[in-house]
Amino acid sequence: GAVVSQHPSRVICKSGTSVKIECRSLDFQATTMFWYRQFPKQSLMLMATSNEGSKATYEQGVEKDKFLINHASLTLSTLTVTSAHPEDSSFYICSARRQGGTGELFFGEGSRLTVL
Amino acid sequence: KQEVTQIPAALSVPEGENLVLNCSFTDSAIYNLQWFRQDPGKGLTSLLLIQSSQREQTSGRLNASLDKSSGRSTLYIAASQPGDSATYLCAVMGLTGTASKLTFGTGTRLQVTL
Numbered sequence: 001g002a003v004v005s006q007h008p009s010r011v012i013c014k015s016g017t018s019v020k021i022e023c024r025s026l027d028f029q030a031t032t033m034f035w036y037r038q039f040p041k042q043s044l045m046l047m048a049t050s051n052e053g054s055k056a057t058y059e060q061g062v063e064k065d066k067f068l069i070n071h072a073s074l075t076l077s078t079l080t081v082t083s084a085h086p087e088d089s090s091f092y093i094c095s096a097r098r099q100g101g102t103g104e105l106f107f108g109e110g111s112r113l114t115v116l
Numbered sequence: 117k118q119e120v121t122q123i124p125a126a127l128s129v130p131e132g133e134n135l136v137l138n139c140s141f142t143d144s145a146i147y148n149l150q151w152f153r154q155d156p157g158k159g160l161t162s163l164l165l166i167q168s169s170q171r172e173q174t175s176g177r178l179n180a181s182l183d184k185s186s187g188r189s190t191l192y193i194a195a196s197q198p199g200d201s202a203t204y205l206c207a208v209m210g211l212t213g214t215a216s217k218l219t220f221g222t223g224t225r226l227q228v229t230l
Contacts, residue, residue, distance in 0.1 A: 004159075006159070034217075034218075042222075043205065043220040043221065043222050043223055044160075044205075044220045046217055046218070049217065091157075093159050093160065095160070095218075102148070102165060102167065103147055103148050103165075103167075103209060104148075104150065104162060104165045105150065105162070105218060106162060107152070107159045107160035107161070107162070108159050109158055109159040110157070110158060110159040112157065
């Protein structure tokens with residue numbers, strides 16, 4: 001099966017600092033990765049679409065300068081939450097689409113961010 | 117704009133029962149539909165993927181159907197077990213413009229009791 005790994009799984013940081021979350025496809029190449037945010041007991045909200053070698057496409061209302069996305073290789077995308085504030089505390093999940101696949105998406109385990 | 121709804125929002129059944137989870141979507145122009153399972157505080161595990169040209173997919177005790185014209189999908193779980201307790205999400209992938217995106221339903225929280 002296709003495995004997507006996210007790191008870190010939990011992170012606590014002080015307000016004003018930046019946090020980087022990594023998303024790796026371990027056994028396949030992913031031309032497209034997606035970053036989602038999930039609030040408690042709610043469904044996933046798409047934040048941005050990350051394409052290898054090009055700029056990410058952000059959803060309406062998502063600040064691109066706040067949530068920096070880099071997709072430098074076919075197996076790694078990173079999300080950096082810059083100058084984090086308590087309202088950025090959330091569960092962030094990435095997913096990856098296998099290159100040449102059926103369109104099926106595989107998800108990471110998620111990263112719980114808590115900003116104090 | 118695609119909207120995906122799941123009914124019921126929560127469900128509690130005794131072990132061994134067969135059950136059906138429902139998913140409806142407003143725009144029938146979809147590329148595929150995917151069912152996921154999410155355990156508390158965890159990511160999503162893909163259960164079944166149905167392409168728009170398919171009517172159903174089966175994996176073990178799970179069977180998912182798709183009726184694109186009516187905008188509906190069902191996930192059938194046979195002989196439920198306590199380990200099936202989780203939130204189940206359906207998601208559809210659109211055809212045009214935002215073709216690469218998944219629109220998620222609101223989820224059904226399932227509790228299987230002993």
